[in-house]
Amino acid sequence: xxxxxxxxxxxxxxxxxxxxxxxxxxxxxxxxxxxxxxxxxxxxxxxxxxxxxxxxxxxxxxxxxxxxxxxxxxxxxxxxxxxxxxxxxxxxxxxxxxxxxxxxxxxxxxxxxxxxxxxxxx
Numbered sequence: 001x002x003x004x005x006x007x008x009x010x011x012x013x014x015x016x017x018x019x020x021x022x023x024x025x026x027x028x029x030x031x032x033x034x035x036x037x038x039x040x041x042x043x044x045x046x047x048x049x050x051x052x053x054x055x056x057x058x059x060x061x062x063x064x065x066x067x068x069x070x071x072x073x074x075x076x077x078x079x080x081x082x083x084x085x086x087x088x089x090x091x092x093x094x095x096x097x098x099x100x101x102x103x104x105x106x107x108x109x110x111x112x113x114x115x116x117x118x119x120x121x122x
Contacts, residue, residue, distance in 0.1 A: 006117040009110055010061045010074070016107060017081060018058035024051025038091050038100075050084070057081040061114065071122045078115035082108050 060077025085108030
């Protein structure tokens with residue numbers, strides 16, 4: 001797989017996870033619950049923690065490979081986001097929100113592609 005494709009996938013994932021992460025960090029849980037019923041199952045700190053993980057994952061997808069400083073962190077960030085999406089899918093299955101699993105599967109699959117691809121580069 002070409003690095004250009006990896007950069008495109010990583011860029012799209014980074015934008016998606018950064019936006020989701022910042023939203024979970026900045027908005028109160030009650031506001032998030034309007035569109036994300038799953039937050040009812042978690043404390044405020046857990047929701048913020050998930051947001052921090054997503055934001056750090058987004059940064060990790062881009063910054064290490066872009067700067068050349070510890071580039072192994074880029075595929076590791078992708079693996080972390082895969083695990084995050086597995087956890088999200090499990091939460092949605094447990095809550096019976098099967099339609100919400102599709103974005104988790106799509107983002108998780110793209111993160112798998114990014115992880116495998118970047119491991120091949122580093």
